[in-house]
Amino acid sequence: MPLNILxxxxxxxxxxxxDRITLDPATGSINRAGIPPVTNPVDRHAxxxxxxxxxxxxxxxxVLTMGPPQARKCxxxxxxxxxxxxxLLCDMAxxxxxxxxxxxxxAAGIRxxxxxxxxxxxxxxxxxxxxxxxxxxxxxxxxxRVTYARKIEIAKEAATxxxxxxxxxxxxxxxxxxPAVIAVVKRINRYRLPTIFxxxxxxxxxxIEVGCAACECAGLVAEAMGxxxxxxxxxxxxxxxxxxxxxxxxxxxxxxxxxxxRKLKEMDAL
Amino acid sequence: MKEILVWAELxxxxxxxxxxxxxxxxxxxxxxSGGRVSAVAIGRECRESAAELVAHGAERxxxxxxxxxxxxxxxxxxxxxxRLIGEIRPGIVLMGGTSVGxxxxxxxxxxxGTGLTAHCTDLRIEAIEGLDQLVMVVPGWRGNxxxxxxxxxxxxxxxxxxxxxxxxxxxxxxxxxxxxxxxPDIDEKDFRARTLERVRESEESALEQAKIIVSGxxxxxxxxxxALLDQLARALGAVTAGxxxxxxxxxxxxxxxxxxxxxxxxxxxxxxxxxxxAPHYTTGFAKxxxxxxxxxxxxxxxxxxxxxxxxxxxxxxxxxxxxELEAKE
Amino acid sequence: MFEFTKExxxxxxxxxEFADTELAPKALELDRKGEFPYELVKKIGALGIIGVxxxxxxxxxxxxxxPAVIAVEEIARVYPSLAFIxxxxxxxxxxxxxxxTPEQKQxxxxxxxxxxxxxxxxxxxxxxxSDLATLNTTAVADGDGYVLNGRKVYITxxxxxxxxxxxxxxxxxASILALEKGTPGFIVSRRQDLMGFKSGDxxxxxxxxxxxxKKNVIGKExxxxxxxxxxxxxxxxxxxxxxxxxxxxxxxxxxxxAKERMLYGKPIAGLQAIQFMLVDMDTEIDAARWLIYHPAxxxxxxxxxxxxxxxxxxxxxxxxxxxxxxTMKAMQVLGGYGVSPEYHLARLxxxxxxxxxxxxxxxxxxxxxxLEIVK
Numbered sequence: 001m002p003l004n005i006l007x008x009x010x011x012x013x014x015x016x017x018x019d020r021i022t023l024d025p026a027t028g029s030i031n032r033a034g035i036p037p038v039t040n041p042v043d044r045h046a047x048x049x050x051x052x053x054x055x056x057x058x059x060x061x062x063v064l065t066m067g068p069p070q071a072r073k074c075x076x077x078x079x080x081x082x083x084x085x086x087x088l089l090c091d092m093a094x095x096x097x098x099x100x101x102x103x104x105x106x107a108a109g110i111r112x113x114x115x116x117x118x119x120x121x122x123x124x125x126x127x128x129x130x131x132x133x134x135x136x137x138x139x140x141x142x143x144x145r146v147t148y149a150r151k152i153e154i155a156k157e158a159a160t161x162x163x164x165x166x167x168x169x170x171x172x173x174x175x176x177x178x179p180a181v182i183a184v185v186k187r188i189n190r191y192r193l194p195t196i197f198x199x200x201x202x203x204x205x206x207x208i209e210v211g212c213a214a215c216e217c218a219g220l221v222a223e224a225m226g227x228x229x230x231x232x233x234x235x236x237x238x239x240x241x242x243x244x245x246x247x248x249x250x251x252x253x254x255x256x257x258x259x260x261x262r263k264l265k266e267m268d269a270l
Numbered sequence: 271m272k273e274i275l276v277w278a279e280l281x282x283x284x285x286x287x288x289x290x291x292x293x294x295x296x297x298x299x300x301x302x303s304g305g306r307v308s309a310v311a312i313g314r315e316c317r318e319s320a321a322e323l324v325a326h327g328a329e330r331x332x333x334x335x336x337x338x339x340x341x342x343x344x345x346x347x348x349x350x351x352x353r354l355i356g357e358i359r360p361g362i363v364l365m366g367g368t369s370v371g372x373x374x375x376x377x378x379x380x381x382x383g384t385g386l387t388a389h390c391t392d393l394r395i396e397a398i399e400g401l402d403q404l405v406m407v408v409p410g411w412r413g414n415x416x417x418x419x420x421x422x423x424x425x426x427x428x429x430x431x432x433x434x435x436x437x438x439x440x441x442x443x444x445x446x447x448x449x450x451x452x453x454p455d456i457d458e459k460d461f462r463a464r465t466l467e468r469v470r471e472s473e474e475s476a477l478e479q480a481k482i483i484v485s486g487x488x489x490x491x492x493x494x495x496x497a498l499l500d501q502l503a504r505a506l507g508a509v510t511a512g513x514x515x516x517x518x519x520x521x522x523x524x525x526x527x528x529x530x531x532x533x534x535x536x537x538x539x540x541x542x543x544x545x546x547x548a549p550h551y552t553t554g555f556a557k558x559x560x561x562x563x564x565x566x567x568x569x570x571x572x573x574x575x576x577x578x579x580x581x582x583x584x585x586x587x588x589x590x591x592x593x594e595l596e597a598k599e
Numbered sequence: 600m601f602e603f604t605k606e607x608x609x610x611x612x613x614x615x616e617f618a619d620t621e622l623a624p625k626a627l628e629l630d631r632k633g634e635f636p637y638e639l640v641k642k643i644g645a646l647g648i649i650g651v652x653x654x655x656x657x658x659x660x661x662x663x664x665x666p667a668v669i670a671v672e673e674i675a676r677v678y679p680s681l682a683f684i685x686x687x688x689x690x691x692x693x694x695x696x697x698x699x700t701p702e703q704k705q706x707x708x709x710x711x712x713x714x715x716x717x718x719x720x721x722x723x724x725x726x727x728x729s730d731l732a733t734l735n736t737t738a739v740a741d742g743d744g745y746v747l748n749g750r751k752v753y754i755t756x757x758x759x760x761x762x763x764x765x766x767x768x769x770x771x772x773a774s775i776l777a778l779e780k781g782t783p784g785f786i787v788s789r790r791q792d793l794m795g796f797k798s799g800d801x802x803x804x805x806x807x808x809x810x811x812x813k814k815n816v817i818g819k820e821x822x823x824x825x826x827x828x829x830x831x832x833x834x835x836x837x838x839x840x841x842x843x844x845x846x847x848x849x850x851x852x853x854x855x856x857a858k859e860r861m862l863y864g865k866p867i868a869g870l871q872a873i874q875f876m877l878v879d880m881d882t883e884i885d886a887a888r889w890l891i892y893h894p895a896x897x898x899x900x901x902x903x904x905x906x907x908x909x910x911x912x913x914x915x916x917x918x919x920x921x922x923x924x925x926t927m928k929a930m931q932v933l934g935g936y937g938v939s940p941e942y943h944l945a946r947l948x949x950x951x952x953x954x955x956x957x958x959x960x961x962x963x964x965x966x967x968x969x970l971e972i973v974k
Binding site: 030267 | 281342380385405557563
């Protein structure tokens with residue numbers, strides 16, 4: 001049975017360059033200028049999983065992101081990998097959202113973009129790293145969810161998926177009815193790079209833009225979007241002290257050993 | 271913030287460590303704000319855990335027992351928790367940021383329409399805009415920033431707590447509390463996602479997942495070589511690795527070579543022993559949370575990138591460390 | 600100012616990620632063992648990198664010559680040997696695509712583009728490389744084919760090649776003939792050891808009464824010299840890109856090292872002596888970059904090889920210069936770590952010098968340019 005799959009992806013600043021992020025002490029705002037945007041790493045595994053499911057059982061793969069106009073780039077990259085079409089949720093009304101308001105807008109965007117049997121996400125983004133959006137998206141859609149998925153098998157009649165869900169000491173085998181939201185971890189697969197042919201074809205594929213009005217049509221009130229729809233607020237940011245100044249621990253070997261272990265315990269490292 | 275509700279996660283019918291860590295924090299917050307702490311335990315059999323939670327300071331423990339709830343069931347757990355929160359109306363709900371807690375908490379928060387802050391490393395009460403508020407501190411941007419989050423209006427305020435960052439309290443058997451049995455009230459509809467079984471796996475000590483890495487350079491060989499490194503790693507619960515010279519010499523497998531042409535790691539604690547600290551090596555672990563360098567040469571460049579350093583004879587320092595660690599166990 | 604298209608930027612990002620994840624961890628080891636990277640050639644084939652400029656009906660993606668140059672550059676940044684292999688393969692592809700019969704294209708192009716078959720061009724002889732007029736290899740018409748005799752040296756992909764396009768005299772003039780692996784009398788005399796290009800395959804070939812069917816002539820009989828000149832003109836831009844990639848790889852290593860290497864408690868990147876070298880390297884790379892992209896961009900705009908003779912000779916020349924100059928400066932930044940073959944930098948320097956003779960020495964490149972400037 002062919003499945004219509006939608007993959008939620010996110011554009012984030014390149015995590016390899018997070019140490020270039022600085023804090024403006026005067027305004028308290030984060031400066032991330034000059035750090036190039038990339039697709040959130042685990043989201044590429046989610047796109048890959050969707051493509052593999054499509055290759056095995058047919059169907060379509062749509063990719064969706066919420067972000068500023070330049071977030072279109074991560075959709076184009078997913079289209080180059082082989083996704084069929086893109087959805088860009090872009091509106092000033094969406095700005096400043098916490099995970100709850102993000103999930104609400106994603107759900108409205110998904111509803112307005114078509115009928116889907118399966119929504120895949122990366123388990124978390126590297127910037128916020130809350131990992132909250134997939135489960136909250138499932139709630140907003142009224143669907144069941146499985147997070148931390150490291151293996152997905154779609155049943156033949158496509159009514160359920162059998163998922164291996166990572167836990168600390170192994171995994172849970174979970175059977176979930178479709179439609180569902182499944183969030184994947186990196187080890188689920190090795191994602192493909194786009195081929196040059198795929199890159200050239202991506203430009204011919206459709207990316208639709210969905211704004212505030214379309215989300216309202218899909219049943220979401222404007223008060224539930226963006227900053228207005230976010231119960232949490234950032235009350236402040238401070239730089240964690242990561243610049244290293246070595247503290248030499250002296251004394252006889254035994255003394256030094258004891259001193260070091262005490263220090264490490266103080267730092268909660270042991 | 272009168273009532274703080276703690277979801278106490280059970281694993282194998284026993285309380286998880288993070289549940290007790292949260293209990294201590296909840297108790298501290300309750301003392302500050304004049305509230306009280308309740309806990310909820312969901313599972314097949316929770317009575318023993320409930321008694322333990324009382325000893326850790328819970329004035330009430332809600333116990334939801336059902337054979338179908340032995341393993342984590344996302345739908346059913348979400349429903350039970352939402353109903354309970356709706357009934358007892360706590361001001362704060364705290365949950366462990368385990369792989370299960372990280373699934374359950376956001377669903378509960380979404381269904382209740384309230385705010386949730388993930389993986390907190392600290393919780394404080396601070397006056398913000400004239401109001402005492404729960405301030406939740408989370409590391410952002412891979413730990414390059416710390417962010418303070420508040421939830422000014424919606425209740426309850428919800429947070430998940432990163433396991434292992436908070437101190438566990440002492441149980442006091444003299445404490446008393448009420449144990450309240452709650453009917454699960456679930457049916458087939460609450461198993462759209464059904465956990466069929468749990469499969470245990472011996473966690474392979476992969477380098478990238480290791481919390482602590484002990485890495486040897488050329489210099490540690492003369493101090494006793496691989497055996498000593500292994501001993502120290504065992505005492506620390508660490509994984510061993512090495513610099514290129516150590517790998518070239520065959521003391522450490524190639525798959526565990528740290529550095530530009532090897533692996534890049536960022537564990538919580540990286541201990542480099544007997545390596546002078548060539549950039550090709552140090553680049554492989556420079557982003558570790560905490561770095562300890564041990565080398566005989568006090569001017570070795572490796573100390574420039576370390577948080578703590580010990581200079582001296584490795585033959586003496588390493589055994590002393592092992593002894594000290596094992597004595598504390 | 601010149602700007603790349605979105606697709607060209609995406610192609611660069613893809614090849615760079617491939618290079619960083621798939622090539623960087625293996626490059627040193629493969630070069631040390633001197634093994635031909637068959638699997639990696641198949642991988643770049645599957646990604647469409649080999650056929651980046653080739654027609655779609657034969658499995659290429661027809662993205663253009665500039666994307667080919669970009670791909671070579673990005674691969675050379677971490678694994679110059681594979682970049683040489685890719686660059687060298689562009690020559691037989693160009694010959695077959697532009698001068699081959701439909702049957703020849705259908706037979707040979709798809710497997711070469713997929714990376715499943717390897718192709719080579721054999722032009723240089725012991726008595727001279729760039730002077731095509733003094734060819735000693737002969738192909739004498741005999742019945743329904745030719746009988747090939749002679750020797751070729753410094754033939755890249757010579758022993759691994761499934762098909763070798765040989766430049767040989769047919770009567771008074773030269774022709775290109777496709778010689779298939781396994782043809783009786785086709786001998787790989789020896790593999791030639793070079794300073795760099797360690798996992799490449801550079802061979803001396805011998806032909807002793809090899810029979811080649813008539814249908815294996817590429818282009819017109821007697822038109823070989825023109826085919827070879829056009830092909831080398833096109834491939835020179837790609838050779839320059841190998842140099843550009845090597846220079847960038849060396850610069851990245853030097854910059855990273857300078858920021859991390861501490862001297863008296865401070866990174867050496869703070870010292871002016873080091874800063875001047877870094878600035879020189881970055882400037883040289885930037886200057887070379889545009890000269891190297893230029894001929895490929897001209898081809899993509901519809902210009903013909905004969906229109907870009909000077910530009911492509913200049914691109915190749917500057918590619919060799921920038922690779923050698925930047926790797927040498929990087930070595931001075933790194934000190935002892937720069938000269939150890941355990942690390943990438945020494946390998947990049949050894950590969951940099953391999954650019955000098957490829958498709959003609961720097962002096963030949965100047966002669967080609969002088970022909971246009973002084974005429």
